[in-house]
Amino acid sequence: MPERIALIGAGRVGGHLGRRLHQAGWPIVQVYSRNPDKAKSLAAQLGAGFTGDLNAISRDADLYILAVSDDAIGEVAGALPLPPDKLVVHTSGATPSDELHNRFARYGVFYPLQTFSADREPDFSNIPICLFAADTAGYDLLERLARSLGSPYYAVDDRQRFVLHVAAVFVNNFTNYLYQVGEDIAHSEQLSFDLLRPLILETAQKIQSASPAAMQTGPAIRGDAATVERHLAYLADRPEYAELYRMLTKGINAEMG
16 A cells, blocks of 8 residues: 655645646545645545645655645644654755754655746646655655656755756746836737737747757847847836846857857
């Protein structure tokens, strides 16, 4: 019989991960959330018990997955009333495993490197899972877990995972902010953002098979100073966007020009 899992956290990561684990046949024995209604709702989907009280966490699970915010990992781990030999992992990219090492002899990380949204069902077959465990038996369990989800998985230590998280902020969070800037500029001239969506998609598709450096286009890489100056003149009344434009143009020229 597969090992039993307690899921600590019922947010976006916990919800999506819990449902996929349940579909893969892993028994989820309990769901915890500080919001008991959220714990109850997710538990009902997983055929699990639920609690909003850390002191009521089941001691019968074999694996405890902490899918909570980064700044809550240490606090929650420290409050778990579990024997120190229980295997406890978190799902964070930025938080070192030491947050668990201080409390448990068996600890690790099960980090799905993806952005999760409540209203979008993720395809775990396209989500790399970064694995770390302090002991061989723990790693073997996490490896079986990832394999059962159909996910590609990699042994990644704390430093490597942190570096990946830094890179992920650039390719995801910062890029999404630039989409927001583009949308704002378009809307300011009563233009639909839909006009830009095909460009966004084509850019993302191109780098699936090539280095971003090889796919760079635009006035900065061409050395088209006249177009750059006209763009900056247009942005004169939006100094925050103009400064961003200058910084990115300088970066492209320095790195790729």
